[in-house]
Amino acid sequence: MNPLQSKTDTDSKSRALNQRNVLTRTARFGPNMTPMVDVTLVILIFFMASATIAGPEWFLRADLPEIEEQSDQSSTFALPTPILSADLLIRDNQVFVNGFGNETLPIETVIQRIAAMDPTLSNGLILGIRAKDDVPYSAIVSLHDAASRAKMRVAFR
Amino acid sequence: MRNRSIISSNGAGARINVTPMIDVVMVLIVFYLLVGQLALDRKASITIPGSSSGLEEQQTLDPIIVGITSDGILSINGVTLDQSLFIPEIENMHARSPGTPIRLRADRDAPFGVIRPIMHAMRDANIPRVELVTEQRR
Structure with missing residues (x-):
């Protein structure tokens, strides 16, 4: 192989490479956006994933227990009549209601009974709710919800 | 161009x-x-119960939001505070603007034993009623 020919080939290759580098450099001026876009997208995905998807809210109104003026700081409360009372308790990991019809019934049965009540009779009635310490709040709200649909007023005792 | x-x-x-x-x-x-x-205050630490009835927002006054997690951690308007500080704080807030509605955002799994003392404390602060925040379920 001719050494002169080889050198010429090498020179032309080097020139071509240099030319390409120059072209690349001229085309890519300014900061490299790729890492920033990467980080930004990761942050965006994090916020989207951690966002709580919550539905619309509303509220149920309830009277708080009234304190008897003559009471000796004990937890006895007086409520105006007419009043229906519902004492919630847990039995066998289920919520029962006592005092609603003089028997202890599952909460679902009581909710059905409230739903079946004549609205003209239930309208304006006060449902006094009392619950044991271990009764979950959701059970109390479900009973309150049923009472509200029957146009009852709810008060905690 | x-x-x-x-x-x-x-x-x-x-x-x-x-x-x-x-x-x-x-x-x-x-x-x-x-x-x-x-x-x-609407963070995932409180999962409110659902209800198929309820009242829509009508008041122009910003309500006082009382949050109770399932562990009994209390907050007022998103600020966590100890139970001993809760009573004076809610009393002050209610005294400053007596017409402001008070909303209770309690976790659906919170036992009533955690919620009852808060209700009694609010009653002691002359708050006659409370609004229980629920998620609309139609």
Whole structure:
């Protein structure tokens, strides 16, 4: 192989490479956006994933227990009549209601009974709710919800 | 004339113009940051119960939001505070603006033993009624 020919080939290759580098450099001026876009997208995905998807809210109104003026700081409360009372308790990991019809019934049965009540009779009635310490709040709200649909007023005792 | 193509024709190698994408992504990030700040009290630590009846928002006054987690951690308007500080704080707030509605955002799994003392404390502060916040379930 001719050494002169080889050198010429090498020179032309080097020139071509240099030319390409120059072209690349001229085309890519300014900061490299790729890492920033990467980080930004990761942050965006994090916020989207951690966002709580919550539905619309509303509220149920309830009277708080009234304190008897003559009471000796004990937890006895007086409520105006007419009043229906519902004492919630847990039995066998289920919520029962006592005092609603003089028997202890599952909460679902009581909710059905409230739903079946004549609205003209239930309208304006006060449902006094009392619950044991271990009764979950959701059970109390479900009973309150049923009472509200029957146009009852709810008060905690 | 300004180049409107998403592919830049400057230089030898054509490449995607990322500026509009960054604009949109930045706007989305700012949106999520703001929503996250505004909805601090609606964080996942409190899962409110659902109800098929309820009253829609009508008042113009900003309500006082009392939060109770399933562990009994208390907060007023998103600020966590100890139970001993709760009573004077709620009394002060109610005394400053007696007409302000008080909303109870309690976790659906919170036992009533955690909620009852708060209700009694509010009653002691001469608050006659409370609004129980629920999620609309139709």
